[in-house]
Amino acid sequence: MTTPTKNGRIHTIVVKVENKAGVLARVASLFARRGFNIESLAVAPTAQDGFSRITFTVDVDTAPLEQIVKQLDKLINVVDITELGPDESVSRELMMVTVRSTPETRDDIMAVLNSVDAVILHDDGAHLMVSMGGFPDDIDQLESKLEPFGILELQRTGRVALRLIDD
Numbered sequence: 001m002t003t004p005t006k007n008g009r010i011h012t013i014v015v016k017v018e019n020k021a022g023v024l025a026r027v028a029s030l031f032a033r034r035g036f037n038i039e040s041l042a043v044a045p046t047a048q049d050g051f052s053r054i055t056f057t058v059d060v061d062t063a064p065l066e067q068i069v070k071q072l073d074k075l076i077n078v079v080d081i082t083e084l085g086p087d088e089s090v091s092r093e094l095m096m097v098t099v100r101s102t103p104e105t106r107d108d109i110m111a112v113l114n115s116v117d118a119v120i121l122h123d124d125g126a127h128l129m130v131s132m133g134g135f136p137d138d139i140d141q142l143e144s145k146l147e148p149f150g151i152l153e154l155q156r157t158g159r160v161a162l163r164l165i166d167d
Contacts, residue, residue, distance in 0.1 A: 042158035
């Protein structure tokens with residue numbers, strides 16, 4: 001159920017909620033009141049009308065998983081709670097980053113981008129806006145490789161995950 005990371009043991013929890021005003025605020029407030037730290041958070045409507053899916057990861061070194069699940073289960077708009085272990089799910093994250101590009105560094109940046117599944121979204125000659133989706137550790141590595149070139153702006157999504165289906 002845990003994924004080792006540089007920050008400790010991370011659990012991925014998926015919560016299906018009624019898609020109503022204030023539900024996300026109540027979930028976030030629950031975490032804040034209990035002193036639990038959310039490592040990443042992604043929210044979107046589901047294919048089923050009237051419901052949203054909240055995927056978040058928490059470091060179990062800062063919050064006992066059982067306590068998190070019990071507290072979430074008490075919220076009125078929570079329909080279902082699922083823990084997703086790394087052996088039973090696939091998770092991904094998206095990063096968009098703008099990096100400084102000069103004639104001297106362009107070939108080196110391109111070599112980094114070509115070594116991963118990164119996509120150039122915009123190139124104005126002085127800057128490259130790049131996107132990459134993948135495993136969170138792969139995103140971390142790309143970010144580290146681009147830092148020496150001068151990251152001007154960076155945005156990462158929260159982790160999203162789906163359970164593997166066994167038929």
